[in-house]
Amino acid sequence: MRTEEKLAEAEERRPSARVPLRMSRTRAWLFGTTVVSYVTIVVAVLTSSKLVTLDWQVMMFRPYKQWPQIHAFLDYFVVLGQRGPTAVMVAAWLIWRSYRQRTLRPLLVLGASLLLLNLTVGAVKVGLGRLGPHYATTVGSPELFAGGDIFPSGHTANAVVTWGVLAYLASGPVIRRVMSVGAALLALGVGFTTIYLGTHWVSDVLLGWAAGLLILLALPWFEPAIAMAEAYVESAWLRWRHRPALAPAHSPAYPSLSGSLAALADDAEAQPAFEPVPVSASAGTRSGTTVTGTGSSSTAGIPHHPARPHTARHERTPVTPVGSRRPPADRPSRPAPLGQPVRGRGATN
Secondary structure, eight states, X not given: OHHHHHHHHHHHTSOSXXXXXXXXXXXXXXXXXXXXXXXXXXXXXXXXXXXXXXXXHHHHHOHHHHOGGGHHHHHHHGGGGOXXXXXXXXXXXXXXXXXXXXXXXXXXXXXXXXXXXXXXXXXXXXXXXXXXXXXXXXXXXXXXXXXXXXXXXXXXXXXXXXXXXXXXXXXXXXXXXXXXXXXHHHHHHHHHHHHHHTSSOHHHHHHHHHHHHHHHHHGGGGHHHHHHHHHHXXXXXXXXXXXXXXXXXXXXXXXXXXHHHHHHHHHHHHSOSOOOEEEXXXXXXXXXXXXXXXXXXXXXXXXXXXXXXXXXXXXXXXXXXXXXXXXXXXXXXXXXXXXXXXXXXXXXX
């Protein structure tokens, strides 16, 4: 059966055991470098090092006042790093791709990456509580643990993850390299745009790039869980779609109606359909039953209301006879001319 084959195929795709994924040398080196950079940036901000001094110098420079002619364009360009618009655009493309490839993996990869982004970046934002440049209070201070949520940059990390997922899901090596370069350029542009607009410190953007890259590099470790979720969703959908039809039963919402129908059925079975009536012998044949005997009566199964012969009716209108319907009457004859004998009824020649 086709449904059983699909269910078996979905069960086979489930990883039975956790197979350790080996990381290539290039990816291992890149992952280790990114982790070291992430920790270094956090420590530099916590210790108010020269990186914090650079943050204040760029903020006091106010790039948006130095080059105001590109301000309007960059206000729209920074939308490519916002969670809502980018997630909708990328999800629309991946929905079409999932439909063409008959698999949920692209959408599940996007969902897993955004979930990791919310957990990691969101936790650091809330934990450090850094204020943004527009809300800074003390010059030279890192503005940490002040109730903010600016460190690391969410726009930058979201741009790295969202557009990087498209490169991660690319089908060929050439397309993957091209899309990786495009995603990197978009992420760099969004990061520098937030610095230009004064919404983030330089250290915020650096940590956002590192956080997004770590999520992309860690995605292969979550492939077994993604395959398991895909197999589970597919098997559940097939079972629901090909579920057996249930036999109709008495609805409990109408107990009185069902009880009345059952009582009527019992009464109909208890009472006979016809009652015998005495028929005289002289009645002859009645309703197809012949009764014989002289001066005695017998019983026959005849209903109270015997069936009457059906009178045939013609749909055609009866034809009216031509002429008068009055009976013929004796009419006086014309007088015969002189010299001719008179002839009439009863006359003889």
